Amino acid sequence: MAAEAGTLREDYHALLARHEAMRLRRNLFAPGTPAREAGSAYDGAADQRIILRDLPLVLPFDQLILDLYAAMFERRPYLRSLFPESMEFQREHLARIFQYLIDNLHRPDAMAATLRQLGSDHRKLGVREAHYEAFEEALCEALYRGAGPRWTRELEGAWTRMLRFAVAAMVDGAEAAMGEPLYFTAEVSAHELRGDDLAVLRVRTAEPYPYRAGQYAAVESMLLPQAWRHYSLARAPRPDGELEFHVRRTARGGVSEALVDRTRAGDTLRLGPARGTLTADGEPARDLLLVAGGTGWAPLRALLEDLARRREPGRGAHLFLGVRHRDDLYDLPAVTGLEQRCPWLRVTPVVAGEHGTVADAVARHGDWSGHVACVSGPPPMVAAVTDVLAAMGVPPERIRHDPAAAQPR
Numbered sequence: 187m188a189a190e191a192g193t194l195r196e197d198y199h200a201l202l203a204r205h206e207a208m209r210l211r212r213n214l215f216a217p218g219t220p221a222r223e224a225g226s227a228y229d230g231a232a233d234q235r236i237i238l239r240d241l242p243l244v245l246p247f248d249q250l251i252l253d254l255y256a257a258m259f260e261r262r263p264y265l266r267s268l269f270p271e272s273m274e275f276q277r278e279h280l281a282r283i284f285q286y287l288i289d290n291l292h293r294p295d296a297m298a299a300t301l302r303q304l305g306s307d308h309r310k311l312g313v314r315e316a317h318y319e320a321f322e323e324a325l326c327e328a329l330y331r332g333a334g335p336r337w338t339r340e341l342e343g344a345w346t347r348m349l350r351f352a353v354a355a356m357v358d359g360a361e362a363a364m365g366e367p368l369y370f371t372a373e374v375s376a377h378e379l380r381g382d383d384l385a386v387l388r389v390r391t392a393e394p395y396p397y398r399a400g401q402y403a404a405v406e407s408m409l410l411p412q413a414w415r416h417y418s419l420a421r422a423p424r425p426d427g428e429l430e431f432h433v434r435r436t437a438r439g440g441v442s443e444a445l446v447d448r449t450r451a452g453d454t455l456r457l458g459p460a461r462g463t464l465t466a467d468g469e470p471a472r473d474l475l476l477v478a479g480g481t482g483w484a485p486l487r488a489l490l491e492d493l494a495r496r497r498e499p500g501r502g503a504h505l506f507l508g509v510r511h512r513d514d515l516y517d518l519p520a521v522t523g524l525e526q527r528c529p530w531l532r533v534t535p536v537v538a539g540e541h542g543t544v545a546d547a548v549a550r551h552g553d554w555s556g557h558v559a560c561v562s563g564p565p566p567m568v569a570a571v572t573d574v575l576a577a578m579g580v581p582p583e584r585i586r587h588d589p590a591a592a593q594p595r
């Protein structure tokens with residue numbers, strides 16, 4: 187066993203050394219034009235056409251991705267430790283990334299910011315530039331396996347160029363974030379069950395944790411190493427530095443179960459740096475429409491606390507709080523506390539069985555075309571509310587929500 191581990195380590199260091207040598211060579215032989223800068227000349231539209239044309243050959247993604255990880259771990263077993271024990275979420279995540287890349291390949295520059303962020307977020311997983319090489323090798327093998335006799339060099343070329351473009355932006359993002367901490371260690375200061383499947387966790391980080399109201403963090407429980415899930419920070423930043431998360435158990439064996447059922451005060455969590463642009467900033471003259479569904483209330487609570495603190499004269503806010511059942515109004519004291527403190531805030535609870543959908547309630551209530559809207563909840567609810575608001579003439583830049591991919595499930 188020890189000898190095997192030794193060989194794995196040697197393989198790993200050989201890969202890193204080989205990679206560093208390649209990087210040096212690239213820089214020596216092509217000064218000023220490292221591979222990653224070539225992205226700006228990348229003809230993504232041409233590769234998009236090839237990939238879309240041949241997509242039926244390599245679908246379903248599920249199989250392609252299963253083959254990819256199998257090939258990677260078979261060839262380089264030492265990379266397995268960078269991934270969580272359960273690969274299910276990881277595979278779904280990769281399928282979403284592939285879909286995102288394919289959908290947006292015709293406008294590579296527009297994707298760069300998302301990919302740089304992704305690269306910066308991959309640092310906390312221990313991912314290094316060299317690992318992408320192993321990933322590319324495994325992708326080629328999976329494409330070859332999937333397409334079988336219909337595999338072509340053109341198909342492989344288009345996928346490889348797409349991947350290299352994405353990797354170049356991710357590596358840029360990782361390098362630009364060198365000064366940012368990989369993660370923050372936090373101790374759970376309180377764990378409170380609110381119903382059988384929901385917990386409110388309060389945590390304190392060892393170092394100050396910078397964030398703005400409305401943002402979210404990747405959270406890792408020590409019970410499930412390398413499995414990170416996003417949860418919104420449910421309070422505006424406070425002088426005592428205490429943070430709050432609202433977690434609903436969504437599946438057995440996942441991070442939400444670990445956080446709801448198996449976490450107690452005194453336990454350690456890790457938090458990635460705060461992310462997201464769900465803020466009320468930018469247009470202080472406009473009234474706010476806040477639409478929450480279930481634990482999607484968390485970031486909107488932070489926004490309201492922040493607004494209550496730095497009251498902007500004349501600015502009103504209307505909150506629609508959507509839940510399935512009355513019992514799901516799990517944070518009522520906070521809601522009523524804000525309502526009492528803030529005469530400019532109106533609250534409309536929407537209980538699905540009694541009042542219909544949140545989107546319908548928003549539509550029935552009035553004309554929101556002059557408002558800034560912040561929407562947070564299950565992705566289908568966010569989509570339905572966004573459609574209603576768009577139909578009323580609220581421009582897209584005034585309808586704010588987190589990307590569906592950033593949500594805990």
Ligand SMILES: NC(=O)C1=CN([C@@H]2O[C@H](COP(=O)(O)OP(=O)(O)OC[C@H]3O[C@@H](n4cnc5c(N)ncnc54)[C@H](O)[C@@H]3O)[C@@H](O)[C@H]2O)C=CC1
Pocket residue numbers: 416417418419432433434478479480481482483484485507508509510514536538543544562563564565566567570593594595
């Ligand atoms: N915990 C957190 O920090 C955050 C959670 N979220 C997301 O918010 C959601 C909250 O989930 P739960 O608390 O379980 O809420 P839930 O499933 O109990 O539903 C909350 C509200 O959304 C409506 N809804 C549910 N499914 C819908 C659908 N398919 N179409 C239209 N409306 C629908 C319900 O009627 C209810 O009004 C999750 O998707 C989570 O990812 C979003 C931001 C932060």
